[in-house]
Amino acid sequence: MTKRIIPALLTLVVVVCSAQISRAHCEIPCGIYDDPLRITLLFEHITTMEKSMRQIATLEKADHAHANQLVRWVMNKEQHADKFQHIVTQYFMTQRLKFDAKLYDKKLALLHQMLIYAMKCKQTIDLDNIGKLREAVTEFRDLYMSDK
Incomplete structure (x- = not known):
């Protein structure tokens, strides 16, 4: 029994350590940055959150239960808000x-607004937050990319 546990534990340690190393890669000074891609991803996450909100609203109005689908759309919305943040x-x-x-200061304020609106998107299905989020990203993009 012990002979099987030790290799399993060693494998687990290697996997956990590898995950930590790969997650840290973005904060080493590698110089590999793709700002336009990140902006595109932000807009993609917004669109996905919006679709999720619309699906949640539709499922909540349905005559019969769609609990599994409803949970999946809520989780999807929250995962994309997390990725956005x-x-x-x-x-x-x-x-x-x-x-x-x-x-x-203006760029930092816009980034903070984006975090707040993404949080509000996690908390509700209010599409006004999607609009405000899109506006903040657009304003940040225009300001940030004008320096590049």
């Missing part, structure tokens, strides 16, 4: 926004 914090705020950047 990850790009904003780990990519833009941590790595790309420099203290001495032109209009630093």
Whole structure:
């Protein structure tokens, strides 16, 4: 029994350590950045959250129960909001926004707004939050990319 547990534990340790190393890759100074791609991904996550919200609203109005589908759409919406927030914090705020950047305060304020609206998208199915999120990303994109 012990002979089987030790290799299993070693395998688990290797997998966990590998996951930590691969997650940290983005914060090493590799110099590989694709800002337009990240902006595109932000818009894609917004569109996915919007579709999820619309599906949730439709399923809530249905005559018969669609509990499984409803749960899946809620989880989808929240996962994409999390991914959106990850790009904003780990990519833009941590790595790309420099203290001495032109209009630093305005860019930082827009990134913070984006985090707040993404949080509101997780909490509700209010499509006004999607519109505000899209506007904030558009404004940030225009401001941020004008420096590039």
